[in-house]
Amino acid sequence: MDAHALRRQGWTISAIARHLGRDRKTIRAYLNGERVPGHRQQGPDAFVPFLEYCRQRLTDDPHLWASTLFDEITELGYPGAYSTFTRALRRYQVRPHCEPCKAATGRDVAVIAHPPGEEIQFDWLELPDPPPEWGVGGHAHLLVGALAHSGRWRAVLAEAEDFPHLVQALDQVMRKLGGTARRWRFDRMATVCYPSTGRVLPAFAAIAKYYGAGVDICPARRGNRKGVVEKANHSAAQRWWRTVPDGLTIEQAQSGVDKLALRMDDRRRRIDGAVTTVAELATSEPLLDLPTRPFPAELEVERTVSPQSLISFEGNSYSVPPGLPGAQVRVLHRLGEDYLHIATAGRAVIARHRRAPRGAGQTIRDAGHVIALERAVLASFSDRAPCKNKVRRPPSEQAQAEADRLRGRQTAGNPAERVVIDLSHYAAVADQLRNVPPPREEGRED
Secondary structure (H helix, E strand, O other), X not given: OHHHHHHHOOOOHHHHHHHHOOOHHHHHHHXXXXXXXXXXXXXXXOOHHHHHHHHHXXXXXXXXXXXXXXXXXXHOOOOOOHHHHHHHHHHOOOOOOOHHHHOOOOOOOOOOOOOOOOEEEEEEEEEEOOOHHXXXXXXXXXXXXXXXXXXXXXXXXXXXXXXXXXXXHHHHHHHHHOOEOOEEEEOOOOOOEOOOOOOEOHHHHHHHHHHOOEEEEOOOOOHHHHHHHHHHHHHHHHHOHHHOOOOOOHHHHHHHHHHHHHXXXXXXXXXXXXXXXXXXXXXXXXXXXXXXXXXXOEEEEEEEOOOOOEEEEOOEEEEOOOOOOOOEEEEEEEOOOOEEEEEOOOOOEEEEEEOOOOOOOOEEOOHHHHHHHHHHHHHOOOOOOOOOOOOOOOOOHHHHHHHHHHHHHHHHHOHHHOOOOOHXXXXXXXXXXXXXXXXXXXXXXX
């Protein structure tokens, strides 16, 4: 109304735009009738091409996180922001209703202060139904470590949850975080403490002393006491493990969870009214330096020798002496050392190799193993001329005798098919035919 009134008074469009604080194109559009007050111009909805994909994904998995689905359609070309995407999910009612989830009720939650660099929370996350190529059984194992102050977390896949694998994964998680906090927090896992009392095991106390950290054990049935790592477990399970396809190797899956952890560093945090990110908070945490080498625990895993006299370990292949295809051997590796040993079930060492970097995909062969394998393979071949195929080889006398035996057995087994040939019957019939007079010719009299 003001624009039209000022225009009738002879004001120019530029003067009206300066006076009202609007763009000249906006003023011109209202004066020309191209825009009407109260009606916003809307272009085509960018979410519509992706609607059926989102509806199908949420039909297959009603509890799929919106952030996980947003990552998928972003890779497919969705140009909108996350808030626009979630608003479209609600507008089109894409997510199916789940009554059991709606029945969940809240409870009181206490806020625990976590000073910077004070605590790292660790927890094992059991991942059901891993790809069959991994050969780890019904569950995969992921050790997750989270800085309690900033919320930065990292995770490492392991073959098992025993003591050596815990030490190895613990060291790798802290190196991914850039150091260690002053205190470690665990639940009552049997490899860390006595579950009944919560007292730390002497073996694990030596590990904590080696890294210069103290150990805190959560009270029984108090999972919220380490809520930071529990939330990280939830994110890893829903945003990464839920979408892991078959056919991935363990190294590729580890790369996937590493990318997710880096992406989660961009989460926003508000500290004392100032907006920051998880990555900025984690950078400012005063973490302790780690030793040059990990704690020297001895790792022992079982492997099956391939027909090429190789065994696989941490994404690499190592040779063994020939003659052991299909045999079960043990890989022995002391953490921090540059070599590993391969032993039989009786712990007799049969090979020693320099350890390749984890997930490098290298094949490490001993020169002696290569020569021995070549000799074994060549010895199984003959240097004689190949057999000729254009020759006549009739059945031998032994084969004929065996065939006669089979024919006789077949005839004896079925008497109805037995045929007996006696030439005396033919001779008697021939004698009778010689004495028979010739037949008379018709119309002739004797």
